[in-house]
Amino acid sequence: MSTTDHISADRLIRTWVACGLTHAVVSPGSRNAPLVLALASHPSLEIVVALDERSAAHVALGMGLQSGRPAVVVSTSGTAAVNHGPAIAEAFYQEVPLISVTADRPSEKRDWGLGQSAMQNGLFEAHTRWSCEVPEHQNDVNTLDEIARTAWRKSQRGPVHINLSLDEPLYGKSKIEVPVLASAPSVPHVTQAEQMPEGLQDIVCQHDPRILVHLGSVALGPSLAKEIDQLIDRCGVIADVFGANGSGAESSTMRWMCGWNEQASNQWMPDAVITVGLPPMDKRFRSLIVDWNIPHWHLGWDENEWNMFGTKAGEWRIDAATGLQELAAALPAFNGYAQRWEVRRIQLEAADSRSRNQDWVDFNVYRWLAEHLTKADRIHFANSTSARYAQWFQWNATNLRANRGVAGIDGCLSTAVGDALMNPEVPVVAISGDAAWLYDANGLHVHPRPENLKIIVINNGGGNIFRWLKGPEESGLLERFFETGFAENMRGTAEQLALPYFVANGWDSMEEGFQSWANNSGPCLLEIQTPGEASANHIGDHCAAMGALLRDA
Template identity: 30%
Template sequence: MFSPRQGISDLPDICYRHGMHTVVISPGSRNAPLIFSFTNHANMECLSIADERSAAYFALGLALVTHQPVGLICTSGTAALNYAPAIAEAYYQNIPLVVITADRPSEWIDQADGQTIRQSELYRNFIKQSFNLPVDTASSSDFWYFTRSVNEAMNAAVHEPSGPVHLNIPLSEPLYTPLPKPSSDIHVIQNISVPQLLTDEAIEALLVRWNSSSKKMIICGADVADESRFRALTLLSANPSVVIVAENLSNIHGEMVISSPERFFALLTEEEASAFRPDLLITVGHSIVSGRLKKYLRQHTPLEHWHIQPSPSHVDTFQCLTQSIVASSGLLLRSLVEREAKISSYYRDLVLTREMHLRNKHRELVEGFPYSDLTVFGAIMARIPDDCNLHLANSTPIRYSQLFRSRADVTYHCNRGTSGIDGCISTAAGASVASTKTTLLISGDVSFVYDSNGLWNKHLKGNFKIIVINNGGGNIFRLIDTGKDENPAREFFETPHSVNIKHLAEAYGANHYLCHSHEELAASLNWLFAPADRPSILEIVTDFEVNTTVFKDYYKQIHL
């Protein structure tokens, strides 16, 4: 026989031995035994954040930097529902979160008991695996089932493709009684996985098609920095038949890389569209931002499309997938480099001729435009400190940033798993706590206000810097065609607000500085990047009408 709470006592050590060294806890009563158990573990880092939605995004940011699973603990009821947006984001980014929710025993579900909802399979559409654990572990079979399920969950979280898992733990009263001592012989089940390598025969078959293609395009989607992939792509960029397209979120950079496909594929003539069409398209990583690139390749489909990923899937973004290749992209691309035949091709030079013209035209336009979101981004991107972790909010920040070339000394991130505006502060906050580097978030005003509870966090440090581009609402809807300005529905898209960002910053104990003009910008950025003992927020105010005019003129003039 075991103690009814022996499983709860052993839970932290099982998690720790699987590499989960940090847990983010939100307060509650039903989860009291879990709080006692984790805070009593000598080596587990326990962080307290009250708002569950913010806590979950914060955990996601921690996991991004540490590359380790991060735990979440909350009470029963709607607290668990508030985790959902970040869990969905983690699922589509392959981020390992271990979600531990306290629950009422099953006999009390739908019985008008307080703080009780149906929590079984709560996240079923965006979770790797879910487990409902036994109420107590007094019997040997229940204890075995409890520990086996926790081991299975932890292995699932980190096994490729990694992602969130859910442990739902019903807890009966009393909740505040002392826990038994952890077992002296914690049972740990380890998964051993062998890297998937393509056979020589498979590589040779791919090589035949590679060498027969004179126009090859490699598109790198959003992903963490991967040195093996970067080295292989750097070597491939010397091949005259290879064009590399890599937005900043891919964390791939280089002189020969097309880092702004949205600009490159705008306003192509039919002759240019035909000339740039690849014979072979290879994609790696996750999603891309550029809508114009997606549209171009869906209309001008290559003869073949290979998607390389570490686990089986059929990601067919461009509607032309012919090969789904389960392999390390770095290793496979390196194999192609080492065995490729030298072929004559004009493809890379043709593309780079256009790209170099666009880069020069871009510099000329940005220098000549009036103070606006576009020119502000130009100043910011040039002044970001070396070795910075840059987080970009969705909507306009990620799009403006991609008009400027990727920097080798900056790590880029944006929550493009689901591409929502929620959670940008909280995610960047988590990343800043896990790192000693400067962590910079660039956000619009709506995204900032939406996730301002991300600043309700006692763990934040002076390395966390935020730039809020305040253009008075959701400016993205003026940059895309949403109809006439006088449309009565416009306020439901742009959501103008009267929130005073300075007062909001002060309420959370953050430094605040206000910038209204290009003349003030240099001093404002100096202030922001100076050493500080708490988070600093630079609010840059721009005019939405000027922003709209400049943005549209940019795309009208860039190809002249």
């Protein structure tokens, strides 16, 4: 089969295929035509065409989540290339494999004022594990092979960026036979595991140590629920559902702090905090740990050396599952601090249950979905309120996902699209607020479209998170500048995307709408319309009611 006559484009793709590349995402353009021709010359590759480069890069990010292997995303020059930025930043902080290749004009023509030109060399340097400029005249296959292999190796720990200069003509083909490269499987990330840091050992070996473990979102690898459950009797544990869904530990820091006061803060202060995965979602919880001013160790191979609370004592460089197992083995089998945590967790569950009602609000809708979404293998939650409500409930899915690296609303749907395309044999659900859905609906402008993806949009009239925060409402500008609903309903976007559309706006229509959506054989949209102000008031009232019950316990 013929390929591009641009040796650099052909050789990069050829080498990545030899390394194990299976999926690529391209967006229409001219400058990247040689890369597209090179990709198309490999029948084994699954190639997705995405209209929007911002969505395309997030689709590629989603492809790397389960496999731990990079997908290649290709763009034309100019602002198209810049649009890979949000997904690259997200992949950087989540440490998800991703290779971005941006086509560019030859360096000598970049200051000619030509169309679709931007300063692309080193464009994403701050948010990549490695970046490289490949000039048009670079035709030495050994050098190109080394560039491609370095990119593949570096991408195992996060995104890399290749800026490839390509001169016209761009659509030329070559049938010159180039020897097929020998298979070059990716090199696993192998580093010598460290022993538990000495300072942490000193605290762990104390009589009845007070250790708090916080497990944040973990993008890659299996759930750490099993390892977390081994710790519950030995220390205090909070485990984000995006890292250990199904564990017996408390998952919501918002719930855990219900009824909190200064006395409680002193009562629960640990001797040390150990973090795994991404930082805590809840600003109030993070502020509490900052105020405690206790030593902090981070456990794992993370490249991002988080100093989450300003008191970092060190890193424990070890596989997360192994480190948690070693920590459990080092802690005493009976721990008074841990027992108080377990009592608190039981009290929280009782107070939570007693404070619930059947009002038609976001909180109860998410609770209902957690009970009824029994067939989804993967559930992706958009950021903002969706990711926060997810923490309150146990979900039946094997994997829960959210883009918690940068934690923006851009790309949440597109990431789910990539995950669904990479894993077509399992059902995938994306749950989003109306603002996040409207912001990223372009994620479904892809060919092919995943047949195993279904979408739920909770439409509460805009950015409901701003009703949770102190400031927007007090400013008097909440509805005009912050919450800002942009669509009364999602029917129009569903029709524009040719998605079967179902709607629920109360408990009477919920069961019918959900079942029709669930029984649909392909991609479809269920819009659940809820009252925004009542939903925001309800979560505050629910926490206050829980706090009152806990104080009386």
